[in-house]
Amino acid sequence: MDSRGEQLDKRTKNRPEIARRSCDQCRARKVGCDRKSPCSNCTTARVSCTHSTVASNTAPKQRILISAQYERKIDDIANDVSSIKRLIQDHDTSSGGKRVQTKPSLITQTNIHESPNPLAEYKSISASNGLPVWDYSSHLIDFVKAVLDERTSNDVAPETNGILLSLTKLVHALENPSVARSSPVRAASTPSMPPLDAVVEVLRWAKEHSNFSTIVWISQILPLQTFTDTCRKVYFAVDDYTDVDLILANAYLSCIFSEHVIASGQRSYKAFAQLCRTNLEYGLARLPLLLPASMEVIAALMLGAFNAVENSKATVAWTYVSTAINLCQILGYHRPRSERNIDQARRKAEERLFWTIYGIEKGLSLRLGRSSNIRDSEITLPIQSDEPRSTRLGRIHGMVYDQLYSPASLDRPVAERTRAVESLAQSMRLLINDTHAEVVDATSIQSNDEPDLMQAMLPKCDLVCETSLLALILRARPATAGFMGGISDDCVIAAREALEMHEQCMNHLKALGNDMIVTYVNWAIIYCPFVPFSILFNRAVQLWDIDDLARLDRFADSLRPEASPDDAITHPYRLYKLLCQATRLYLNIDATSWPTDSTLLTDTPAPWMSGDFTKAGLQDGTMDASALPSQGLYDWWQDSQQFMGLLVGDTMF
Numbered sequence: 001m002d003s004r005g006e007q008l009d010k011r012t013k014n015r016p017e018i019a020r021r022s023c024d025q026c027r028a029r030k031v032g033c034d035r036k037s038p039c040s041n042c043t044t045a046r047v048s049c050t051h052s053t054v055a056s057n058t059a060p061k062q063r064i065l066i067s068a069q070y071e072r073k074i075d076d077i078a079n080d081v082s083s084i085k086r087l088i089q090d091h092d093t094s095s096g097g098k099r100v101q102t103k104p105s106l107i108t109q110t111n112i113h114e115s116p117n118p119l120a121e122y123k124s125i126s127a128s129n130g131l132p133v134w135d136y137s138s139h140l141i142d143f144v145k146a147v148l149d150e151r152t153s154n155d156v157a158p159e160t161n162g163i164l165l166s167l168t169k170l171v172h173a174l175e176n177p178s179v180a181r182s183s184p185v186r187a188a189s190t191p192s193m194p195p196l197d198a199v200v201e202v203l204r205w206a207k208e209h210s211n212f213s214t215i216v217w218i219s220q221i222l223p224l225q226t227f228t229d230t231c232r233k234v235y236f237a238v239d240d241y242t243d244v245d246l247i248l249a250n251a252y253l254s255c256i257f258s259e260h261v262i263a264s265g266q267r268s269y270k271a272f273a274q275l276c277r278t279n280l281e282y283g284l285a286r287l288p289l290l291l292p293a294s295m296e297v298i299a300a301l302m303l304g305a306f307n308a309v310e311n312s313k314a315t316v317a318w319t320y321v322s323t324a325i326n327l328c329q330i331l332g333y334h335r336p337r338s339e340r341n342i343d344q345a346r347r348k349a350e351e352r353l354f355w356t357i358y359g360i361e362k363g364l365s366l367r368l369g370r371s372s373n374i375r376d377s378e379i380t381l382p383i384q385s386d387e388p389r390s391t392r393l394g395r396i397h398g399m400v401y402d403q404l405y406s407p408a409s410l411d412r413p414v415a416e417r418t419r420a421v422e423s424l425a426q427s428m429r430l431l432i433n434d435t436h437a438e439v440v441d442a443t444s445i446q447s448n449d450e451p452d453l454m455q456a457m458l459p460k461c462d463l464v465c466e467t468s469l470l471a472l473i474l475r476a477r478p479a480t481a482g483f484m485g486g487i488s489d490d491c492v493i494a495a496r497e498a499l500e501m502h503e504q505c506m507n508h509l510k511a512l513g514n515d516m517i518v519t520y521v522n523w524a525i526i527y528c529p530f531v532p533f534s535i536l537f538n539r540a541v542q543l544w545d546i547d548d549l550a551r552l553d554r555f556a557d558s559l560r561p562e563a564s565p566d567d568a569i570t571h572p573y574r575l576y577k578l579l580c581q582a583t584r585l586y587l588n589i590d591a592t593s594w595p596t597d598s599t600l601l602t603d604t605p606a607p608w609m610s611g612d613f614t615k616a617g618l619q620d621g622t623m624d625a626s627a628l629p630s631q632g633l634y635d636w637w638q639d640s641q642q643f644m645g646l647l648v649g650d651t652m653f
Contacts, residue, residue: 026042037049147582193234194272195272205260211452213455220353222349246282253273293327295331305321309522311522314367318364325373328354328374331350335381336382355391356390359391361374362401366398369401396424396428400473432463442455443456467497475535477491487539494532499552549587559577
């Protein structure tokens, strides 16, 4: 066997070298070549036959040694494993103690001068010093990721484990937004109604208190007599009643049962109000895709939209209100009629219904970032002298989206956008002044009869929404030199006023019960594009503003439910509180250590505020508009939309 191997090896060594390889064309086609010049294949194909030079095999190939590279990688892995072991040992030995919070070290002025790119140098210095690196022009998801990256690698303290886990779920929710939304579930059979004697009592009570704010509001949808007749039709069904009748009756009864509980304190009627809301959702689930155009159908859809808003279902409300506004256009509610024999009382009711739908449709359009189903230029109804504030607010909502936050408006010239911001801000301030006057008038009215507790409360809640909208308008002002981060002082003041008014409303609503707090949160925080938190959140992190951090924490604490657990699904308290906790982790400060004196802010600068930032666009603590980050208004608006979208889904974080 050995001799055969030696002979084979000799034959291999003595074999003559191949003069040439297969021609290039045969090699490309992967066919056999006779190695002639030209070869038979190229001759047949009538192509040029070329041969590459054959590499000599006399010189042995050089073997590349990569063992040193593998050794370095193994050493790195071993070092990482050792570091993990040390962290686990430190955690085991110090789990009973309390971790001491330390403030991030400041950037030295020398390093800023030496770097040709100060912002890039700051990022590298921050990373080397253990500072969390977040470009505040980024989206909210980038901020949460920055907190997770920094804390996951440098902090395993037990008190932060729960926060980090929730933040991880929040990132997943932001990166994978749920498209599907929950919808009403159809009941198995015809629902039961509240007892007849209780219904008769509240119907009479509503008729006697028709001047109450809630009763006046629902009469804008349909006259009270129409609602009463519909309830009679459902309870005394001589003829079969429709699903629309079921919706109207239960929506009206739910409203007046809830109002009766607030006014009289008769808690036994609270269960009847909940039963009517369940029946309302049952009737809405039974509505067909195509509906006949009638005043009653439009009113039913309108009440369905209000119910959806009060259940944190903005997209469901948009479906109802879009259908309702389309039916209004089919019936011509948005245009005056010239018929002489028309019923003027019914026509007035139709106009009130249209303007009520108009107001909520414009608000949802801005809240969801969608184009309105009807343009103001298509509405030819004359504006009444006693135009309600809800209609005026709806008109401003529509103009804010069309002129400031729609995709087309974001590309408008700076001068044109500036004029739009100033005009809309002026209109908004006039509306806020009228609301303040209404609050004063409602407070001064004294009555010996049964008091209307909501008469003074509703305009105060409206002030929260209106001031928040003013902050949103001012946020769209083009950035100029002198505004840190592109946010004007007027915008910051409006955002702070909105949070202050919110605290006042929450303090008053606690006396009215948890149901009113839930209703307020759904309308003032979730329905409206509530941006004061977002504005002050970015400012607090950017400038390390301790006062604004305290405001945000108080705002989150005010939303804490009394009866629900802290981990309730999509509860606003859970989301806002989680972001406040992330901010403290990001800045390495504890809520208990925040100074209450605003004069201490001058002694506590943000970690990136020391040094010379002239080259980065900072001048005397302000930022030049030309040097602002690349985020822009569109990114901020989309980030806010995504953030608010978490409050209408079923995400656990």
